[in-house]
């Protein structure tokens with residue numbers, strides 16, 4: 001690793017802008033090495049050779065928090081010092097346009113999108129946009145990006161042998177360069193979602209705590225089941241992630257209790273992400289909540305999730321006991 005690479009990695013991990021002269025002053029003992037730098041370097045030294053785990057955020061419903069969760073989990077994993085690749089597999093390209101803004105068009109012109117990988121024959125390694133090249137609102141993003149483009153919507157019309165494992169195949173040569181690969185799937189159960197599931201070890205299903213949103217969970221569960229049976233037996237359902245949860249609303253708490261009752265045996269019900277204005281604010285600026293509102297409760301949920309994923313420990317679960325208690329204390333359940 002060159003000195004420049006080291007500084008880039010270090011700044012990425014701790015979210016600072018230290019330069020090379022600073023490194024020289026630390027080396028010469030002219031300035032003490034800050035404790036956060038010492039801790040980050042220690043973490044980086046512990047890092048094992050990479051063989052990326054692939055996590056996909058999937059649900060055929062739109063607006064449930066797939067993209068938001070993918071970005072903030074990827075960002076949290078990167079801030080832990082892990083090497084992360086974010087793959088935008090949604091033709092709507094929300095991640096891509098959010099992070100690259102007008103440069104998204106340029107990425108397409110230069111042949112650097114997932115459309116070129118899946119519909120053309122470009123290697124994934126050749127389309128990856130390095131984190132240093134991505135400046136969201138003037139600041140570097142902590143992970144690399146495989147961009148999307150609307151043309152990716154033509155995937156469903158293409159047929160070729162073994163097409164549903166095309167993403168898995170494309171990932172093979174880059175797995176060694178990352179600790180985590182996070183895939184943002186599109187809002188349907190078409191070929192791109194199958195491809196994402198066929199390539200992944202873990203899937204998280206984000207679900208809004210809205211009565212109608214929970215009804216479709218069975219559909220994505222059925223798809224996951226088929227992918228497990230037919231294409232990818234190592235795929236594991238890591239959990240259902242309730243999003244936009246407002247604990248003051250009894251409807252939201254009821255939906256959570258219902259999700260736990262109906263799906264608790266199938267998958268862990270994870271700690272809900274609170275409904276919060278910080279997401280709108282961050283999204284408008286192409287930034288991550290875990291970066292711009294790092295002390296918010298919402299950022300805390302994503303961070304804890306990332307810590308558990310990185311350690312391979314059980315993911316934080318929804319605290320249903322306190323919910324049930326709240327429901328009992330409040331017998332009037334709102335308008336439905």
Ligand SMILES: Nc1ncnc2c1ncn2[C@@H]1O[C@H](COP(=O)(O)OP(=O)(O)O)[C@@H](O)[C@H]1O
Nearest residue numbers: 062063064065066067068244274275276279283
């Ligand atoms: N916990 C949350 N609280 C408030 N707004 C949220 C939350 N999570 C996501 N959003 C907002 O909801 C909208 C849809 O989220 P998004 O992640 O794009 O969903 P999807 O990718 O499933 O379509 C976005 O405007 C996003 O900023």
Ligand SMILES: [Mg+2]
Nearest residue numbers: 066067090094
């Ligand atoms: Mg999305």
